Amino acid sequence: MITSRLKPGRRYPVEERSLSGPRYLHDANATRCVHWLAIVVAFTCVSGCEEGRLTVNPVHGQVTHQGRGVPNATVIFFPIGAAAEQLKKMHPYAYADENGRFSVKTYVTGDGAPAGQYRVGIIAVTGSDRESLESSATKSPALPRELVQKYANHETSGIEVTIEPGENSLKPFELN
Numbered sequence: 001m002i003t004s005r006l007k008p009g010r011r012y013p014v015e016e017r018s019l020s021g022p023r024y025l026h027d028a029n030a031t032r033c034v035h036w037l038a039i040v041v042a043f044t045c046v047s048g049c050e051e052g053r054l055t056v057n058p059v060h061g062q063v064t065h066q067g068r069g070v071p072n073a074t075v076i077f078f079p080i081g082a083a084a085e086q087l088k089k090m091h092p093y094a095y096a097d098e099n100g101r102f103s104v105k106t107y108v109t110g111d112g113a114p115a116g117q118y119r120v121g122i123i124a125v126t127g128s129d130r131e132s133l134e135s136s137a138t139k140s141p142a143l144p145r146e147l148v149q150k151y152a153n154h155e156t157s158g159i160e161v162t163i164e165p166g167e168n169s170l171k172p173f174e175l176n
């Protein structure tokens with residue numbers, strides 16, 4: 001009877017050598033175990049990614065001037081009070097469409113913002129800048145430069161909102 005001197009789980013060099021070094025024989029069970037371990041580690045990492053995220057609430061609104069939507073405005077929410085401590089340096093934001101309507105984003109498009117109080121800054125294109133854009137075919141009102149500067153700074157815009165748990169439909173932000 002021939003018995004093998006190879007022990008399970010050990011690696012033994014094969015006589016063939018390649019440019020990358022010696023090749024080894026190894027136990028198939030060990031390979032299977034390593035694959036399962038890699039799958040478990042990957043699943044644990046993926047399932048734990050959302051633990052640090054705050055709960056967000058859908059927020060929708062519109063930016064208007066003279067009763068008409070302001071296209072392509074960027075709306076940035078600056079947390080104040082308790083929300084500032086929770087969000088740290090994060091600022092929920094939104095991009096308005098051609099009618100001035102927007103949905104706020106914190107982590108992914110349209111997910112919303114954490115509950116709390118915010119000051120709002122709105123960055124819009126001035127009338128003179130809009131005339132130079134090819135997409136100026138829309139009949140949106142031209143914004144004076146002073147108005148754009150006022151609303152671009154969340155400290156001077158005068159807009160404060162409170163985001164409540166659940167769906168939030170904000171009153172239009174009228175730039176005047």
